[in-house]
Amino acid sequence: MDFFQAQEDARRKSVWLVMLMGTSVLSLVLLAFVMMGTVLWYAQQGVHLAHSLSFYLTPELFLACLVTIGGIVLTGSLIKLVRLGKGSGTLMRAMGGRQLTGGPDDLRELVLRNLVEEISIASGAPVPQLYILDDEPAINAFAAGFSLDDAALGFTRGCIERLSRDELEGVVAHEFSHLVHGDSRLNLKLMGVLHGITMISSLGYQMLRSQRYRSSRSRNGASLSLVGVGLLVIGYSGVFFAGLIRSAVSRQREFLADASAVQYTRNTGGLADALKRIGGYPLSSTLNTPLAADAAHMMFSKAVSSWVGGLFATHPPLPQRITRLEPQWRGDFLEGVGEVQGIDAATSGLEAVAGVTGLVADKAQLVSRRVGRAGPAQRASARRLLDELPQQLQQLAHQTDGALVIICGLLLGREGAVREKQLRLLRNDWGSQRFGIFCDHVKLLDGLPRLQRLPVVNLALPALKQLPADQRSTAARTIQQLIAADGKISLFEWALQALVVQQLRPDLKANAPVKLVTQLRHLRQLFSWLALAGRLSLSQASEHCAVAYASLEVKDVGVIPAQRLNPAEVTRALLALEALRPRDKKRLLDACQGLVMADEKVLVEELELLRTIAEILGCPLPLLALIDPARGE
Known part of the structure; x- marks a missing residue:
């Protein structure tokens, strides 16, 4: 799949989404206009010289409905998008996610992290943050983030415990495709708009509930109840149409993500077997979290059990997805638990070629x-890089203090005077514990081959982003001072500080x-x-x-x-x-x-x-x- 075409496609779909949702909201405004006119007409029926219904359907009433309904939807959508815009971890934590940090003791969690890092290094994308939904025994996963530099991947406990390594690799590649091609950004926008429309029915529900504690025998009380019922009808009508739009967009993107996952792994069987594993598992992919319905379109497989399918299904049927991957499939699902034999088992079938071939000096190869x-080929190179990386540095890269130690250590100069100046700066800025960790690993960092330096920076950035806001600015200032110590800047130093500035900036929108x-x-x-x-x-x-x-x-x-x-x-x-x-x-x-x-x-x-x-x-x-x-x- 062409990356830029996929990005343009996602961008066009965002425009169409706005237009379709705008049309949906306009339909709701028209419905509200007729309902409010009916309420006004009903309220005046006992009055002498009451007018016909058409008398109340005025431009002023239409404008009031437009402002009210549009305002509710817009306000609700903005509130949700602002919350989601605080970072991809916001949604992950709201769904019960636990961030995977440090060195996990669980082998399957370790395999998951290695798979994600391998694909990230191979593809040239920032390493996303990882979350485990420990209270979800079903098999599912999802991606979130408005941009690649603020991306996160979430996996249910059932996903990492029941899938084999090849199956898990297929799921990781599928979700990674959603990040790379802009689907996760589109999905978050869909979630925001749906929240805004849902607020209409919520307001109607609150109005009806308030009438329970008041006298409803008066015509005014009955009118307010009628308004509440009207808002409920309008809200659920909006959810109906918005759900149709959401499902249509989601189903198409799932097929594209399946195809991209095969492109990443060149292993059709892994992804197909993951889908078969879901079909053969009693709990399937259904989630327990209250946010399952809101995030259903973001998941690897359907997250909510429902008798309604077809146009309202957020995902294509499992048999249809499997058949596209394996046309000869006979309809049998997989039961039991997939095996994970260890990290090195994945290198079979991948060959790394010694030497550096670099870019072909042919400008026609854009x-x-x-x-x-x-x-x-790129996966083999990434695997080779990670395999050759000292285990101590890999563990250090997943710790908050350790990530800062790695980045600063890579900036340490070779010359005596410059190096002493940098060490003095770090000794003064850091506490004894962090500086002690730095001293314990400085020789390893000094001896790190050049080709491993930026990859290890990318491994460390997710942990570095966990620093509190005040420590982020301090860390950025320390990095700038280390670079400026010798009065010049190398290409590597510029690349490193550019990545750090992007990752640590406060505004990720x-x-x-x-x-x-x-x-x-x-x-x-x-x-x-x-x-x-x-x-x-x-x-x-x-x-x-x-x-x-x-x-x-x-x-x-x-x-x-x-x-x-x-x-x-x-x-x-x-x-x-x-x-x-x-x-x-x-x-x-x-x-x-x-x-x-x-x-x-x-x-x-x-x-x-x-x-x-x-x-x-x-x-x-x-x-x-x-x-x-x-x-x-």
């Missing part, structure tokens, strides 16, 4: 075509889409950094940047000389470009590739730089080479 297309033509100042910063970092002279950089501007069909605004380039400004420019539309990001990545390959040579640092830019833009770029970490230097 890097944008690789985005979102991680396959067995996506900005409104922007056009390339309005971002010339930011393009100039980024292109200048890429061209001059590629060891080009100013005249050569100007020539290649002109080609890059032309490929984007924007004005050539030149190059900023190296001495005037501010790495912090480059980072801010890249974060601003994150709001570009998917098709513009595609063109921008190809332009960046042209600048990286301008000298027909691609170093490891430049590969890291390109992957970092793609990751921050929200365009996960798979490992571009099959690598041997031992030869990463």
